[in-house]
Amino acid sequence: MSTPLETITEDHRVMRRLTTALEELCRRLGEPDRPQDGELFGLILEHSEQYVERLHRPTEEDLLYRTLRLRTGEGDALLAEFEREHAAIAGLPAELRQWQRRLGGGHPDGIEQFQAALTGYIKMMQRHIEHEETLLFPAARQRLSDAHWDRIDAALAANQDELASVQADFRALMSRIGNLAPAPIGPALAQSAEPAEAPRPGPLLLEIRELSSHYGRIGALRSVNLGIGKGQLVALVGANGAGKTTLLRTISGVQRASGGSVLFCGQDITRLRPDRRVRLGICQVPEGRQVFGPLSVADNLRLGAYTGGDRKRIAQDLERMYAMFPVLEQKSHLPAGTLSGGQQQMLAMARALMGRPRLLLLDEPSMGLAPLLVGEIFNAIIELRKQAMTIFLVEQNAHAALAIADYAYVIETGQVVLEGSGRDLLQNERVRKAYLGI
Known part of the structure; x- marks a missing residue:
């Protein structure tokens, strides 16, 4: 895998952990007797917005998408679909944060609608990640030359200051969501993966x-x-x-x-x-x-x-x-x-x-x-x-x-x-x- 695609894959792992934590918090909203952590909800949504908008989206749209478009032309349907997905996802975390703040820490009217909207955002993120890895990555590997990858890689390296500022907040957040979304046990292993069947033990x-x-x-x-x-x-x-x-x-x-x-x-x-x-x-x-x-x-x-x-x-x-x-x-x-x-x-x-x-x-x-x-x-x-x-x-x-x-x-x-x-x-x-x- 080229270095830029590895970078995007790392972004995907981060976003998977954030959506996994949101899924668990969303599930707990349906349990009235269970204490809710409104502050953590807001932090995860805020970081989702920052991570996507300040790091992940610029990496893809300004570097990978733009380079692919130069190679394939304006009429590329695959790229157009990914750009529509980005546009649909872009403002949702901020909207959900405002909604969550209005609901407060209890269970007032509107909680079911908030759960439905949050679930929709989570599914949209998960679907977008899956589409990129199964459709966009193979197309990029096929269409881009070594020179294209080198230019994208150089642009990524120039973005390290922005990365450092986001990562500092991210490390603090990860310490709080460890139980909600445990660290993956392998790069390609999803959190929902079932454990392997136990083989027949030897002597x-x-x-x-x-x-x-x-x-x-x-x-x-x-x-x-x-x-x-x-x-x-x-x-x-x-x-x-x-x-x-x-x-x-x-x-x-x-x-x-x-x-x-x-x-x-x-x-x-x-x-x-x-x-x-x-x-x-x-x-x-x-x-x-x-x-x-x-x-x-x-x-x-x-x-x-x-x-x-x-x-x-x-x-x-x-x-x-x-x-x-x-x-x-x-x-x-x-x-x-x-x-x-x-x-x-x-x-x-x-x-x-x-x-x-x-x-x-x-x-x-x-x-x-x-x-x-x-x-x-x-x-x-x-x-x-x-x-x-x-x-x-x-x-x-x-x-x-x-x-x-x-x-x-x-x-x-x-x-x-x-x-x-x-x-x-x-x-x-x-x-x-x-x-x-x-």
Whole structure:
């Protein structure tokens, strides 16, 4: 995909999240006993107007549409249709904001008409995005030359100051609508996508029986039981302090078990040293990345292969990591500490994969990352799942984790309180209220 189309696609992702949040707020308007957030409603509508009018629409109309029209002539029916859609959408957010302010925070007369108008705007936005991606993009790729794309790209670069001013407000807004419209788990995955059907699990690779662990006299884990089948992606979700990280550390041997057992491929490894567990094939991507900052990216990756393997095998694995995370190859000679947070997370994952794990432990891979980087990380996890990698994913972003998990557990105060397929837990009322904000 050309850079301008990637930029427009990013705009579409933003607009999808905004319309998803509006859909949820619109649905809540029909629940008289539920508190309404009129301020948030207004902010989303205001930002929708700003984002479309100050960034997205100029990008398309002044750059892409105009360039296409020069190539195809004034009579192009496809372009005319898109311009009509833009004109129809343009003033609606401002009208809806005025209407919403008049309604106030209660449920006065006119609420049903407002809901109908808001639903119409949401559907119009969604339809316009779908039409652009399925009709306009293919036409642009076919008709425009490299020189055309270069000119559009240069014009986009000149618009960075305007982008920065809008993005500052957007980041603050995103922190408020996270539960209404969770960050996408992949660039092409819509929020409404159903989780994958759980495959038939293989024989148990990891089995936890009545596991307990303490920090001094404080119990962190209490009689935890769970199993992970070969080739499964299993998620563990829970609040801060619930015991998620402690469980991973106990599996990898960094935290001592005070009771129960950990079995890996049928072997009791409860008292085995951490380095021995790594040699058996248990590799962990720790919370907070924990890369070796002064060392180069390439050296960080080589350290992941310390358990063995000749130079040829290590070289092959390096190439495999660079293919999965191209930015690491571009920065392979730079100190790891100079990478961004998202790039360090990619490095931490690649470093663990250099050990050719039979079980990959992922601890909060999305922590502290921007929504688009979260999408990249989860795309990598999805790709590993397709390769039949066995993965135990600990994640606070419950929606994202459950959406890709074959099976999942919910932990509270050191105990597993719920379990089931990712699909089932996404629909579980207790999970929806406690972890999805629904």
